[in-house]
Amino acid sequence: MGTMGFLASADGSDANETIVKVLNNEYKLEKRLMLESEITSESDTPKTYNAVNDVCITRGVFTKITSYSIFVNDEYVATFRADGIIISTPTGSTAYNLSAGGPVLKPDISCMVITPICAHSLHSRSIVVSADDVIRVEASFGSNGDIIMSMDGQTSVILNNGDSIKIRKSEHSVNIIKTNKMGFYDILRRKLISKGE
Structure with a gap:
């Protein structure tokens, strides 16, 4: 990975x-937190995916800069105009999150971090939330482009306008051998x- x-x-x-x-x-085994992402579409049943490192919601190649509205436990937090959003576990904080300017988190901390990718702003910063919180992302984009959600850079899904994206702590965890x-x-x-x- x-x-x-x-x-x-x-x-x-x-x-x-x-x-x-x-x-x-x-x-010894170190138990690490995983993420569960859920996509709810108006025309389909909800789909869920798991990730060890991160869930990334990004614009497609031909999509213009996009607005991403962030809610935590249904409370509005911020809107980022950016190339994308990374929601990372502490394990994944040293991966794409770090490259995007996000903080390094000790792996035994029970939290998630939200980091904008190439935000069109001088004051956009990462936000660290509890692992017990539920993050909702609403992406606004036109008809001439795609928004893609990827899990650990392995599995990718093309999102539709109006899709609801929720990220929370997964019921599953991963054991790392030390x-x-x-x-x-x-x-x-x-x-x-x-x-x-």
Whole structure:
């Protein structure tokens, strides 16, 4: 799902040692939050999708800049004119969210982060909400273009005008195998911070 290896407990040089540790049950499991996205259309039954890292709602290639209205628990929060919106888990905060200027979140924090992509504004910033909240996104776009929702950059769905998009914490979770004692901030420094020095 990525190239940085942020979730990896080992690199190629110690892969054999890591396999032995797993076979000997010398590891621990980290339970990570997942997202569930639900699309409700006027002409169809609701469809749901799960994601480990993020749900991205973006304009198509030939679609002009789009307005995305954000609601949390049905309370209006903000409208972003942007290329798209990323809703990320803490696990996914070091992926597309980070590239779009969003914050890095420690994976054991129970929250979600909403980050606009290339917002047409000088003051558009990420918003961190509780994992127990329900996020609703309304995208306004014309007839000559597409809005696409993608989950972890793997599964993509073309949205129709008037579709309701809700993102919440999934009932499912993902277990990450950890075979070393390297902490989150050690990994952060090695994978991200030191590369920029």
